[in-house]
Amino acid sequence: MRSHFPSINLATIVCTLGLSLVVMSAATTHAAEDSSPSKPIKEAPEKSKSGEASDNVIKSKSKSSEKSSEKSSEKSNAKAAAAQRDKEELDADVLADKIAKKMAELRKESERKAPPPPAMRRSEPKPVQRAASITNPSAGQPHGSNLAGDAMLIPHDVHWSYEGEGSPLRWGKIDPANAKCDTGERQSPIDIRDTIRVDLEPVQFDYKPVRFNVIDTGHTIQVNLGAGNSITILGRRYDLMQFHFHKPSEERINGRNYEMVAHMVHKDVDGKIVVVAILIEQGKAHSLIQTVWNNMPLEKNDTVQPSGTIDMNQILPKDRQYFTYMGSLTTPPCTEGVLWVVIKEPIEVSQDQISIFSRLYPMNARPIQNSAGRLIKESN
Numbered sequence: 574m575r576s577h578f579p580s581i582n583l584a585t586i587v588c589t590l591g592l593s594l595v596v597m598s599a600a601t602t603h604a605a606e607d608s609s610p611s612k613p614i615k616e617a618p619e620k621s622k623s624g625e626a627s628d629n630v631i632k633s634k635s636k637s638s639e640k641s642s643e644k645s646s647e648k649s650n651a652k653a654a655a656a657q658r659d660k661e662e663l664d665a666d667v668l669a670d671k672i673a674k675k676m677a678e679l680r681k682e683s684e685r686k687a688p689p690p691p692a693m694r695r696s697e698p699k700p701v702q703r704a705a706s707i708t709n710p711s712a713g714q715p716h717g718s719n720l721a722g723d724a725m726l727i728p729h730d731v732h733w734s735y736e737g738e739g740s741p742l743r744w745g746k747i748d749p750a751n752a753k754c755d756t757g758e759r760q761s762p763i764d765i766r767d768t769i770r771v772d773l774e775p776v777q778f779d780y781k782p783v784r785f786n787v788i789d790t791g792h793t794i795q796v797n798l799g800a801g802n803s804i805t806i807l808g809r810r811y812d813l814m815q816f817h818f819h820k821p822s823e824e825r826i827n828g829r830n831y832e833m834v835a836h837m838v839h840k841d842v843d844g845k846i847v848v849v850a851i852l853i854e855q856g857k858a859h860s861l862i863q864t865v866w867n868n869m870p871l872e873k874n875d876t877v878q879p880s881g882t883i884d885m886n887q888i889l890p891k892d893r894q895y896f897t898y899m900g901s902l903t904t905p906p907c908t909e910g911v912l913w914v915v916i917k918e919p920i921e922v923s924q925d926q927i928s929i930f931s932r933l934y935p936m937n938a939r940p941i942q943n944s945a946g947r948l949i950k951e952s953n
C-alpha cells in the first residue's frame with residue numbers, strides 16, 4: 574500500500590486537472606512525503622476518484638462529438654459509427670497524452686520551486702503512537718470542537734512534521750486526535766527552570782542485553798527493544814519499549830538545549846508512560862550510539878533486525894540525578910499524563926555521530942511548551 578512517489582498515469586492526471594493547481598501541488602507533494610505505516614495512502618479511493626474523472630473526460634468528449642455522431646446516424650451507417658467510436662477513443666488518447674505531458678511539466682516546475690524539506694518526507698513514530706492509544710482514550714474519540722475555522726483550510730491529508738504545512742503549530746488542526754497538541758496544558762517539552770531541589774528517590778534501572786531492531790520512522794531513528802528492560806520509580810515498574818532521538822534536544826535546562834537527546838519510552842501494565850531523557854553533547858564517540866547507527870535502515874519506514882543484542886546500561890551516565898515533571902508526548906497526539914525523568918548529566922557522542930543523524934534529521938525537535946506553573950523537581 575505504500576507509494577513513495579505518485580505514478581503519473583492518466584487517472585491521476587485527469588483527476589488532478591479537475592482540481593485547482595494549488596490543490597494538485599499539495600496532493601502531489603503529500604503523496605511523495607506520506608508513506609506513514611499508520612496512515613497508508615489509500616489507493617482504492619484514489620483509483621475510483623480518478624476513474625470518475627476519466628469517465629467525465631470521455632463523456633465530455635462524447636458530448637462534443639454528438640453533432641457529428643448525429644450526422645453519421647442520419648446515414649445509418651454502422652461502419653461509420655464504429656469508425657467514429659474509434660476516432661473518439663483515439664482523440665481521448667491524444668488528449669490524455671497532452672494532459673500527461675502538461676502535468677509532468679507542471680509537477681517538475683512545482684518541485685523546482687519548492688523542494689520538500691527532508692523532515693517533511695518522513696512519517697510518524699508508530700510505536701509512540703501505539704503507546705499513546707493505550708493511555709489516551711480520547712485519541713479515538715469523535716472530532717474535537719477545535720477542528721473548525723482555519724483547520725478547514727488545511728488539506729485533509731497533510732502529515733505532521735517539524736516545518737512547513739505540517740509544522741508543530743498546526744499539529745492540533747491536522748487531525749482531531751491531536752487536539753491535545755493545541756489545547757493541552759501540560760505539554761512537553763519545557764524549559765526546565767525554577768525547580769525545587771528535593772531528595773528524589775533514585776530511579777532503579779534494571780537493564781540487560783536484549784535483542785533490538787532499528788527503524789527509520791520518518792520522524793526519527795527509533796530502536797525497538799525486546800522484553801527484559803525495566804525501571805522502577807515511585808514504587809511502580811515500567812518496561813522499556815523503545816528509544817529514539819531528537820536533534821537538537823527538545824528539553825532545555827535554564828534556556829540551554831543540547832546537541833541531541835535520547836528519549837527512552839517506558840510503559841507500565843496500565844499503559845502509563847515514563848520517558849527517561851538522556852541529554853547528549855558533543856565529545857567522544859559513544860559505542861551504543863555507534864551500534865544503532867551501524868544498523869540504520871537505508872530507507873524510511875524500513876527496519877533493520879541485527880543478530881546481536883544491545884545493552885541499555887551503556888547509555889546511562891554515571892550520575893543519575895534527575896529533573897522530573899509531568900508532561901506529554903512531544904509528537905502527535907501529544908498525549909498528557911507522561912512522567913518525565915530528565916537525567917542531569919549528559920552523555921557524549923562524537924561530532925561524526927551527530928553528523929550522521931543530522932543528515933537524516935537536521936531538526937526534529939518540537940518547540941518549547943508553556944510550563945504554566947508546573948512543579949519541576951530536581952535531585953538534591
Ligand SMILES: [Zn+2]
Nearest residue numbers: 817819836903
Ligand atoms: Zn521523543
